[in-house]
Amino acid sequence: MHDVKALVFDVFGTLVDWRTAIAREAETLLGGVGIVIDGLALADAWRAEYQPAMEEVRAGRLPFMKLDALHRRNLDIVLTAFDAERADEATRHALTLAWHRLDAWPDVAAGLAALRPHYRLAPCSNGHIALMVDLARRNDFPWDAITGAELARDYKPKAIVYQSAADAFDLAPGLTMMVAAHSSDLAGAAAAGLRTAFIARPDEHGPGRGESKPTVPVDIAVDSVIELAHALHGAIRSR
Template sequence: MAEAGEGDAVPEVGALFFDVFGTLVDWRGSIARDAPPIIGREIDGFAFADAWRDEYQPGMEGVRKGDRGYVKLDLLHRENLERILPRFGLTDLAEDARVQLNLLWHRLDAWPDVEFGLSRLRRKFRLAPVSNGNIGLMVDLARKNGFVWDAILGAEIARDYKPKPAVYLAAAEALGLPPERCMMVAAHSYDLAAAAECGLRTAHIARPDEHGPGTGETQPLVPVDVAAGSLTELAQRLST
């Protein structure tokens, strides 16, 4: 596919790039289920998951603004964990438990349509996560959930965090494709808007339960090339 399409009016898509947290994996349900046994005390797992995730976007701002150099999301997750522990009365939590909690982000469960959807899409397209998660985290999530990627792209190769343009552009450049032959797939309109701004094509996947039942985007809030309710539906729409 790399060789074809350059002369066409609408260039052929050669690669699909995937957001991961929320789009492919259920971070909230996984953390809510798996954190309490590690903590070993009565705790509202969903409140804990939500509080931890609420620190996610602010945690990346220092790198995005250039106030600090790139650090892996693993480190930001750990810093964010330290920030929320006092709110849950867990300032005395043992170091080993903190390490185990942080590794939960490497073992999140996929939404049920993802493994099969990706395998169908891979027949026709090169597939890569373009996530803010670091390479090692992406590798572990893929091994746990049976994702087969062609490459791991995203924040770590760009040394910056989405929605900064460098992340989308570095992914296209790594595969030797112009942005218009790459399609970003995500459940979040802000991610798709930023990708479109860089010239990528976009596909929205509805994940209405990401932050709890009925809380997610059921439809894209920005113009997109394709909107689908699952990866299997996306595969049908893209004729794979």
């Protein structure tokens, strides 16, 4: 592990609690136009459209588009399913941008601060650059760069997304570690040649409905970003 020079992070679910924030914003914004809704149910339904929409891009049936565009496309589908079609354009736009206003899990700030003196840090997210910048500014993420889908013009787990993140730092994939709370993401990164670290987020989709352990081989499995920093401490000292 002492050869690793950069850590690249999944963001939605790994670093930020999307479900709580989206539920809160949905109830507030839709309630403002007279639509009473179960925010958590809407957040879950909206997120459930995430991978199918990206698969349309990965398969070439849709051109690459920034995640805001996919989120808006998916929101229109979900509002129809929730009998909330009367939500106006301004409300739909504001709710789409709620993904720019997510809050970090409690361990993230201290964990990234401990890692930054020793590693180059960047998101490797399906979120586009403007979205990643807004989340970084909101949560004080100390990124050295922004990598991910917009840079690669494709979506994870396509190999090009991970490889372009390593290449952005002029590093071979094996000198770069992907950090995520999702086994499928880490499997894609490993197949692209990156090292992998799993962060447990057992409550990402609600209590006990996230991943508490990886289902694929990984280099490191920990319960928080702070624990990741501790786990990598020996590698730092051996450099």
